[in-house]
């Protein structure tokens with residue numbers, strides 16, 4: 001029975017603000033797909049893109065655990081069938097027919113499957129003998145030239161299951177039999193009968209041996225399948241790999257299937273891949289980062305690098321909990337930081353309801369980040385490029401109690417220089433711009449930029465998300481100092497705090513030294529930390545971020561400090577430089 005809607009159809013259904021159905025059937029869609037196109041639509045239950053001309057790889061559906069109905073039939077999809085289908089526990093309808101899918105059939109085991117069709121593709125290899133797949137008849141697999149084994153009865157597999165040719169073959173002795181005169185023929189016929197009998201006996205013996213071997217190998221294959229959920233294709237090879245734990249969690253605590261089944265929420269698209277907040281069935285929350293654009297590392301190389309990351313243990317570094325490696329998927333698993341990132345704390349929710357970001361909190365975050373960076377630098381080889389490499393405010397996460405946790409450290413060896421140049425902050429440093437070199441001091445420079453963002457509340461061009469224009473803070477602040485309108489650069493929330501400005505100016509001084517154009521002029525992280533730890537917190541105890549200041553105190557406080565530095569009046573600032 002074909003339950004698919006028969007007509008051209010466009011329908012998008014939502015529940016609340018989440019899309020649950022996407023039907024774009026027979027409307028002439030074309031173009032290539034992005035494998036991750038559906039990753040943020042985590043509530044999807046139905047996708048129907050049938051009868052279009054869509055090409056490219058099949059969508060990955062790791063983050064669409066509720067999917068019940070998937071119809072991509074009659075398009076030009078190619079590549080292998082995504083192993084992510086294995087995690088769709090509620091899948092009922094799967095229509096992939098009439099595409100160019102190749103590779104092997106994946107071992108679907110979902111008992112929920114009610115309709116299934118992969119016919120008219122280029123699939124090959126044995127159909128995995130799972131009860132779910134065996135329950136569909138030959139027409140679901142037809143016209144895949146390389147697909148073999150039951151239930152595709154037309155072609156049996158070459159590994160010993162096909163013996164039809166042997167039984168149908170002609171007796172070669174018959175064709176060789178000579179035409180002789182009658183006298184000789186009786187003798188020859190007798191001998192021939194004998195020869196035929198010998199050949200027949202040999203064939204019977206050979207067929208029996210073959211059947212025994214075949215049954216033995218079939219049993220072996222079935223037991224392998226039930227033990228390990230193994231199949232022959234590369235997709236299933238990847239799906240049977242397990243999650244490697246390297247942090248607090250132990251193997252067996254949860255596994256890749258739990259992650260695939262869990263509800264997921266997109267946190268954002270970073271330069272190394274998308275991040276998802278994943279809530280396991282038992283309520284634990286984790287973050288899964290899908291890495292992309294990586295160098296072609298072997299699993300051993302990748303594992304070695306992950307272990308070195310896990311060895312970097314520091315209270316201000318986000319610990320890595322585990323990773324997943326397969327040919328087509330590399331995932332990092334880490335803790336979820338409930339207070340999100342420093343970027344969001346500084347720039348998020350600027351408006352009426354914003355809780356002011358107090359100076360003491362800013363200073364203590366600056367200290368924590370400096371400690372983490374010093375730790376990374378102390379444990380790195382001098383020859384290493386920037387040990388963090390991508391320090392920016394979105395990579396400084398805030399734990400429950402506001403403790404900063406620096407993330408995305410040490411990823412440089414996983415990507416090519418071309419990718420690093422486009423994505424990592426250390427490659428935006430003046431030394432890379434001028435001399436194409438990056439080193440420890442490039443991290444110091446990135447740290448200076450973070451300090452300037454903390455102090456000014458302005459969005460730096462390095463941390464600005466795609467499509468948002470930030471400013472080149474080092475140049476902007478340097479100009480402000482040179483032209484004596486420094487006061488304008490401080491975040492209005494800091495200016496509102498009585499007694500903060502002395503520390504703010506000291507931190508500004510450190511920040512500007514970190515941002516020196518010449519790397520050798522920048523301080524080492526040890527010196528930076530020493531200086532920042534020397535800056536005292538303000539005495540006021542309404543410093544928790546729930547407190548606020550009033551407008552009068554902000555101006556008096558600021559002017560008194562500014563008065564000590566300069567008599568020049570404040571001029572307005574051109575943000576666009």
Ligand SMILES: Nc1ncnc2c1ncn2[C@@H]1O[C@H](COP(=O)(O)OP(=O)(O)OP(=O)(O)O)[C@@H](O)[C@H]1O
Nearest residue numbers: 267268269270271272275287335336337341394395
């Ligand atoms: N463990 C985590 N807990 C909470 N939020 C996180 C966590 N990891 C990442 N995020 C948030 O998810 C979003 C995407 O992060 P991601 O690291 O992928 O990109 P990014 O930091 O914006 O850029 P980049 O890839 O260059 O580091 C960011 O807003 C980040 O702050």
